[in-house]
Amino acid sequence: MTAYADPARPSACPACDAAPLAQQIAGIAPSDARVMLALPGIHCAGCISGVERVLRAVPGVRDAHVNLTLRRVAVDADLDTAPELLCKHLTDAGYEAHELDAGVLAATQVDARGRALLMRLAVAVFAMMNVMLLSVAVWSGAEGVTRDMMHWISAAIAIPAVIFTGQPFYVSAFAALKGGRLNMDVPITLAIVLAVGTSLYETMLSGEHAYFDAAIALCTFLLAGRYLDHRTRANARSAAQELAALDVPRALRIDGSGTRTVAAADLRPGDLIRVLPGGRIPVDGVVTEGRTELDRSVMTGETLPAVAAEGDAVHAGEANLTGPITVQVQAAGRDTELARIADLIAVAEAGRNNYTSLADAAAKLYAPGVHIVALLAAMGWFAYTWDLRVALNIAAAVLIITCPCALGLAVPAVTTAASARLFRRGMLIKDGTALERLADVDTVVFDKTGTLTDGAPQALNLDALDETTSSVALALADASEHPLSKALAHGLTDRGVTPARLRNVAERPGYGIEGEWQGQPVKLGRASWVGAEALATTASYLRIGAETYALPFADTLRDGAEDLVRALLSDGKRVILLSGDVAPAVSDFAARIGIQDFVAEARPAQKAEAVTKMGQAGHKVLMVGDGMNDTAALAAAHVSISPATALEAARAASDMVLTGRSLLPILDAMTTSRSARRRIKENFGVASVYNILAVPLAVAGLCSPLIAALAMSASSLTVSLNALRLK
Amino acid sequence: MDVLGILIPVSLILGGAGLVAFWWMLRKGQFDDPEGDAHRILRDDYDDTPKQ
Numbered sequence: 001m002t003a004y005a006d007p008a009r010p011s012a013c014p015a016c017d018a019a020p021l022a023q024q025i026a027g028i029a030p031s032d033a034r035v036m037l038a039l040p041g042i043h044c045a046g047c048i049s050g051v052e053r054v055l056r057a058v059p060g061v062r063d064a065h066v067n068l069t070l071r072r073v074a075v076d077a078d079l080d081t082a083p084e085l086l087c088k089h090l091t092d093a094g095y096e097a098h099e100l101d102a103g104v105l106a107a108t109q110v111d112a113r114g115r116a117l118l119m120r121l122a123v124a125v126f127a128m129m130n131v132m133l134l135s136v137a138v139w140s141g142a143e144g145v146t147r148d149m150m151h152w153i154s155a156a157i158a159i160p161a162v163i164f165t166g167q168p169f170y171v172s173a174f175a176a177l178k179g180g181r182l183n184m185d186v187p188i189t190l191a192i193v194l195a196v197g198t199s200l201y202e203t204m205l206s207g208e209h210a211y212f213d214a215a216i217a218l219c220t221f222l223l224a225g226r227y228l229d230h231r232t233r234a235n236a237r238s239a240a241q242e243l244a245a246l247d248v249p250r251a252l253r254i255d256g257s258g259t260r261t262v263a264a265a266d267l268r269p270g271d272l273i274r275v276l277p278g279g280r281i282p283v284d285g286v287v288t289e290g291r292t293e294l295d296r297s298v299m300t301g302e303t304l305p306a307v308a309a310e311g312d313a314v315h316a317g318e319a320n321l322t323g324p325i326t327v328q329v330q331a332a333g334r335d336t337e338l339a340r341i342a343d344l345i346a347v348a349e350a351g352r353n354n355y356t357s358l359a360d361a362a363a364k365l366y367a368p369g370v371h372i373v374a375l376l377a378a379m380g381w382f383a384y385t386w387d388l389r390v391a392l393n394i395a396a397a398v399l400i401i402t403c404p405c406a407l408g409l410a411v412p413a414v415t416t417a418a419s420a421r422l423f424r425r426g427m428l429i430k431d432g433t434a435l436e437r438l439a440d441v442d443t444v445v446f447d448k449t450g451t452l453t454d455g456a457p458q459a460l461n462l463d464a465l466d467e468t469t470s471s472v473a474l475a476l477a478d479a480s481e482h483p484l485s486k487a488l489a490h491g492l493t494d495r496g497v498t499p500a501r502l503r504n505v506a507e508r509p510g511y512g513i514e515g516e517w518q519g520q521p522v523k524l525g526r527a528s529w530v531g532a533e534a535l536a537t538t539a540s541y542l543r544i545g546a547e548t549y550a551l552p553f554a555d556t557l558r559d560g561a562e563d564l565v566r567a568l569l570s571d572g573k574r575v576i577l578l579s580g581d582v583a584p585a586v587s588d589f590a591a592r593i594g595i596q597d598f599v600a601e602a603r604p605a606q607k608a609e610a611v612t613k614m615g616q617a618g619h620k621v622l623m624v625g626d627g628m629n630d631t632a633a634l635a636a637a638h639v640s641i642s643p644a645t646a647l648e649a650a651r652a653a654s655d656m657v658l659t660g661r662s663l664l665p666i667l668d669a670m671t672t673s674r675s676a677r678r679r680i681k682e683n684f685g686v687a688s689v690y691n692i693l694a695v696p697l698a699v700a701g702l703c704s705p706l707i708a709a710l711a712m713s714a715s716s717l718t719v720s721l722n723a724l725r726l727k
Numbered sequence: 728m729d730v731l732g733i734l735i736p737v738s739l740i741l742g743g744a745g746l747v748a749f750w751w752m753l754r755k756g757q758f759d760d761p762e763g764d765a766h767r768i769l770r771d772d773y774d775d776t777p778k779q
Contacts, residue, residue, distance in 0.1 A: 045766035068763030115753055122753075126746045130739060146731075153735060 035075040035083045036100040037090070040659070042071055047095065054093045058086060072100070114234055117227045120165040124220040127161030128213070132709070135213040139706045144206075151203040151210045158212035159196060165219045166192055168226060184363040184404055187370045191399035192218060198396045201389070209393070214400045214708045221405035221716045229412035232419050233432060251275075251282045254326065267332040275320045275327055277481050283332040287312050290325035291510040293482065294318045297449045297627065305482070307510045317628060317647055322482050323509025338628065338649060357433040358680050359411040366407060374398040377699045394701055401698040401708050402691050406715040410683035413723035418676040421726065426660035427669050434655035436680070437639040438673040440620045444568050445611060445633070447625035448579035448589055451643060452565075452663070453555035457484055457538060459491040460552045468500070469549060473542050475499035476513045476524040484540045484553060485513070485524070512540075520545040537584050555589065558643075560664035565593050567667050574619075578607050580629045608632035624666065626650050641666060672726070679726055683719045690715040 039051060048066045051073055055064035060081040066073045075086060083099040090097035134150045142150055166189070173185035192215050199210040251267055252259040252274040259274050264282040267273065272288065275281050281294075293305035296318050305321050308314055314327060316336040333339065378395035382388060419429045429435060446452050465473065474497050477489040502522065505515035512525010523543040527534035532541040532548035539552040568575050577598035579586045586600035599610065607625075611633045614621050623630070623637035626646035631653045634640040640654040643663075651657050658665055694711050697703045752758065 045769045048763060048766055049770055066763060067760040068766060069760045118758070119750060119753060122746060122749045126742050130742055133738065134735070157739070 035077055035081070035086060037073050037075065037083065037086060038098045038100050039066070039071050039073055039090070039095055040098075041096040042066065042068065050093065051090065051095055054089055054095070055086060058089055061086070073097075111234055114227075114230055117168070117223065117230055120167070121220070121223045121227055123161055124165040124216060124223050127157050127165070128216045128220045131158050131213045131216055135705065135709070138210075139704075147208075148203065148206050151199075151212070154210060154212040155200055155203055158216045159200070162192055162196055162215055162219055165216075165223060169219075169222065182367045182371075184367060184408065187367050187399060187402075188218065188222060188404060188408075190371070191215075191396070194392070194396040195400050198389075198392050202393070209705050211396060211400060211705050211708065214705055214712065217709055217712055218400065218405060221712070222408045225405075225408040225412045228409075228416045229432070232412065232416045232429075265333050267329050269329050269331060271329045271332075273327050273329060274324060276324050277320055277322055279320050281314050281316055281318045281320060281327065283327065283329045284315050284336045284338075285313070285327040285329045285331075287314060288326050288328045290323050292323035292325050293321045293510055295321055295483070305484075309510060322480065322507060338647075357411070357436055358677070358684070359407075362407055362410075362684055363404075366404060370399065370402045370404075373402070373695060373699070380699075381701065390701075394699070397701075397703045397708060398695065398698040401694045401703055401711060404687075405712055406683065406687035406690060406719045409716055409719045409723075410687060411680055413720050414676050414679045414683065414726060417723050417726045418672050422665065422669055422672055423659075425665050425668050426658060426662065427665040428657045428659055429655070430657065431655045434639055435669075435673045435676050437620070437655070438622065438670060439677040441573070441622040441639060441670065443574040443576065443614055443619045444622045444624065445576045445578050445614075445637070446565075446595075447607075447623075447627065447630045448577060448581055448586060449555065450626040450645065451624055451630075452558055452561045452577070452593065453589070454558050456556050457487045457553035458556045459488045460554055462491050462495060462551075465549065465551075467497070469542070469544065470495070470497045471500040472502070472517050472522050472544055473524060473549075473551070475502045475517075476505065476515060476522060476542070479505045479515075480507050480513050480524075484538075487553060488524075488540060488551060517544065537588065554592075555585075557593065559662040562593055564663045564666055565595060569594070571670075578602050578610060578633070580604075580607075580627075602629075604629040604632050608636045611636045623654075624663075625654075641669075675726055679723055683722055686718050686722065687715060690718075 039047075042048065042051060048068060051066050052064045055061050055073065055075055058077075058081070060078040061075055062078075063076040064073055075081075077086070087097040087099055131154045134154045138147055138150050169185045169188045169192070172183065173189040176183040176186060195211040195215040195218075199212050199215070202208075202210050250261055251264045253262045253267065254272040254274055267283055273283065273285075277292070287308055287310055289310065291307070291309040294308045294314065296306050308325070314325075316338040331337070374395045377398050378391040381394045382391035385391070415429075415432055415435060418435055422429060462470065470492055474489055474492040477485040477492070478499055480486075500517055502515035502517050505513060507513050508525070508529070511529040512523055514521065514523045514525075516522065521543075522545075523530045524540060527539075527541050527550075530541040530543045530548060532543065532550060534541075535550050535552060537552050538554070539550050542549040542551060565575055575595050575597065577586065577590050577593075577595045579589075579598070579600055580602055581600060583600040586598055590596075590598040599606075602610070607630060611621050611623055615636065615638060620638045623634050623640040624642070625631075625634055625640070626642050628647055628649060630642075631647075631649045634642065634650060634653040639656075641656045641658065642650045642654040643658045644651075644660070646654075646657075656669065690711065694703070697707065757764075
């Protein structure tokens with residue numbers, strides 16, 4: 001139970017916090033064989049037993065324990081048990097499983113501060129119940145020696161309890177005073193100190209009124225609020241860290257004779273690594289061998305793959321599509337372009353935190369007001385009675401009865417209820433004030449690739465192909481892992497096409513696939529290589545003998561994208577499409593989904609500038625995006641959302657993250673945010689009405705400890721119950 | 728009124744025992760997976776294969 005120093009807010013970028021720690025842990029304990037797997041689909045007792053049974057049956061696994069709250073399983077396994085194998089066993093058994101970077105997660109394993117708060121809360125509740133029991137005896141008419149004894153026992157319980165449980169408030173109030181500021185904790189601390197001090201003094205003089213119960217009740221209700229607040233933040237932080245841990249950065253390093261799997265953090269400039277088709281490039285470097293196509297969509301928003309050959313630069317975050325390449329590392333880990341941009345955004349974000357939450361705004365009005373009223377009351381009574389004891393008693397009563405319990409609970413109770421509700425629907429809130437900010441959004445800006453679309457293309461006009469052409473196309477497409485080929489193969493197979501028999505099929509990385517069909521050469525690939533005329537849109541080209549065919553593609557819409565856009569438009573929001581892709585692709589897409597405003601070929605800086613300009617013009621912008629090219633815009637927007645598939649930097653820069661495939665939770669979040677803000681305002685209303693009624697009583701000296709305790713509890717309970725009404 | 732001399736210490740001791748029990752459970756991580764524990768008690772596994 002050490003001091004609860006709380007000046008450091010969680011950093012805007014959880015991955016940045018975790019990365020050095022992860023590296024440190026990886027360095028210290030390489031033999032730690034605990035494997036963490038994320039299980040997003042589990043939900044019941046059957047899943048728990050199923051997962052544990054499957055894992056325990058795998059050779060080398062000693063134990064497996066599922067945590068359903070975190071949707072995660074901890075596996076105690078031998079060193080040589082590959083996490084991929086465990087994932088595969090689970091997937092075969094029907095459970096979706098992803099490996100998590102145990103190093104990144106280590107930071108969230110023990111929630112020390114949460115436990116400390118819970119312990120303080122438990123002590124406070126214990127003390128409050130006992131002191132209340134004794135107080136009831138006093139209120140029901142105990143007199144003389146009996147009353148004094150009750151007061152003394154109350155003091156014996158309440159004083160240590162208040163000293164221990166109130167620490168978070170004292171520390172924070174002291175820090176604020178030292179910095180020359182007033183915060184909510186200053187009146188709290190003053191109220192507790194005055195209440196305990198005057199009560200003790202009264203007890204010594206066998207006085208009638210002691211406020212021990214009020215002081216400890218104050219601690220209890222406020223700690224409940226603090227704990228709720230902490231839980232919301234901790235949940236968000238651990239989930240964000242889990243998202244960061246989903247990318248386990250590994251690389252195939254070429255060591256002398258063969259390749260070895262190493263952690264990307266262990267790579268040094270000059271190392272040679274092998275990147276296989278389908279893999280993501282973990283470092284910045286130069287291609288030294290091989291030729292391939294790269295998917296740069298997360299960096300630029302372009303859907304068309306770009307060719308990379310020997311001597312070309314590649315960057316972390318790009319995906320290798322067709323051919324194996326060897327890359328010489330120039331920068332790894334924290335030095336990559338990707339990590340640098342993520343850092344810049346974290347800095348930019350820390351600077352933009354000028355949003356004053358409703359709670360802060362309330363505290364700013366409240367703290368000085370209470371002090372002034374209490375001081376005036378004390379001075380007035382002193383002038384009237386010339387009795388310092390009475391004056392101090394009145395001041396204590398005013399401070400207690402204006403106790404900010406209701407205010408302290410007003411916001412955390414609502415945000416906890418709202419974020420738990422949204423989490424169940426597939427939306428994760430990373431920042432406590434994000435909901436408040438989301439409530440006043442009037443403009444929604446979308447990125448295209450990877451946000452409104454799945455990033456997976458869909459072949460168009462397949463019905464126009466004749467039977468032989470489509471069977472040749474299918475045979476060629478089947479031979480490649482290129483996304484366009486895969487989409488083509490998928491589309492043709494769905495139409496019941498059988499592949500033609502080809503000979504000598506070979507993939508030419510960066511160009512396409514070629515083969516021989518009935519004695520004539522056939523090719524599927526780039527326009528220039530096939531010898532066809534290039535279309536303006538994303539397309540693949542097929543050549544059979546002398547004939548060429550163009551096969552255009554379009555992105556598939558993400559689940560719920562169309563409904564979301566329609567609902568936003570009918571809700572009167574302005575919807576804008578801001579894409580880095582080429583103009584024809586963007587305008588086609590905008591027409592398809594029904595968005596009037598669109599900008600194509602927007603560079604990352606232009607995106608950010610556009611969003612900033614809208615903000616300066618007084619619009620409250622919600623930015624939804626997933627790529628490197630969106631991160632600056634995400635950070636610049638009033639509030640931002642990214643899908644779980646987004647790049648780590650984008651997720652770090654956004655306030656909320658979608659955990660599932662669908663975009664529809666965004667609508668839910670907007671509705672919930674509006675009703676949450678309504679509840680928060682109602683709660684402030686309740687707290688104000690209560691204060692307006694109670695303060696005159698206290699100032700008039702009519703406020704006995706019984707009235708103070710009842711009024712305080714009533715207001716706190718009203719506020720908490722109101723939060724539960726959140727729909 | 729003499730009964731208070733017994734009742735007050737008794738209530739304090741019982742409350743204190745609860746507090747210690749809570750502290751122990753907190754340390755043992757009993758509140759780490761409330762959702763999973765709610766489901767685990769429905770499982771047959773535990774009853775059929777009691778821990779040795």
